[in-house]
Amino acid sequence: MEAAGVSELDKKVIRALQGEFPLVAEPYKVLAEGIGISEDLFLERVKALEEDKKIRKMGAVLRHREVGFKANVLAAWVVPQEELDTIAQEMARHPAVTHCYDRTTAPGWPYNLYTMIHGHSREECEAIASELGEAAGVTESIMLYSKHEWKKTSMKYFCE
Structure with a gap:
């Protein structure tokens, strides 16, 4: 089947x-x-x-910690809904941003745009986030730093 x-x-x-x-x-x-x-x-x-758009891309999976990128941060942003697409596309273009996606907000959690930023240090990640926020005119964000990596794999399909 x-x-x-x-x-x-x-x-x-x-x-x-x-x-x-x-x-x-x-x-x-x-x-x-x-x-x-x-x-x-x-x-x-x-x-x-x-x-047929059944596969989108092929690429290498970089183990960022093994090549010197020791810090990463999930920066969650509060972005006006009417500007979300434009700002997300702008942030996604930055070479240090590996993931960029929107999520639904919740009571007490107003963040609707998420960017994963990788750098050599926490300070570098913060500088990149500051640069992204300034360029986009977004002032409200929260930085969620990784403490420990438990798993890093790509999805596997049709492995039944």
């Missing part, structure tokens, strides 16, 4: 893309061979999945 228009072959392709990426001259050929198809068919299916 196909889930939401995703064929069994496409599920195999997606599973292959979620694993370790081969560090060889022809990585897609290795991935294709792993699921028993040609490299051309593999790449054809990847392109079709992208065109």
Whole structure:
């Protein structure tokens, strides 16, 4: 049975893309061979999945602490609803912002825009947040610093 228009072959392709990426001259050929198809068919299916908006992007997962980014902060902002899209897009363009999304507010919690900022120090994160707030004209925010990282993984799909 196909889930939401995703064929069994496409599920195999997606599973292959979620694993370790081969560090060889022809990585897609290795991935294709792993699921028993040609490299051309593999790449054809990847392109079709992208065109159908079933996959959005492919990229490396950087373990930021291992490369020197020792601090991060989830900055939660109070942004006027009518400016949310514009301000979110502006903040998301900053290279130190790895996640940017809106959330529903709650009684006693007025924050509706969240940015995850990574830096080499807490001071650097605060300077970036200050820069973001100034550029956007947003003055009300709260900084939620990570104390301990319990888990960092990407989602895995079709692993039943």
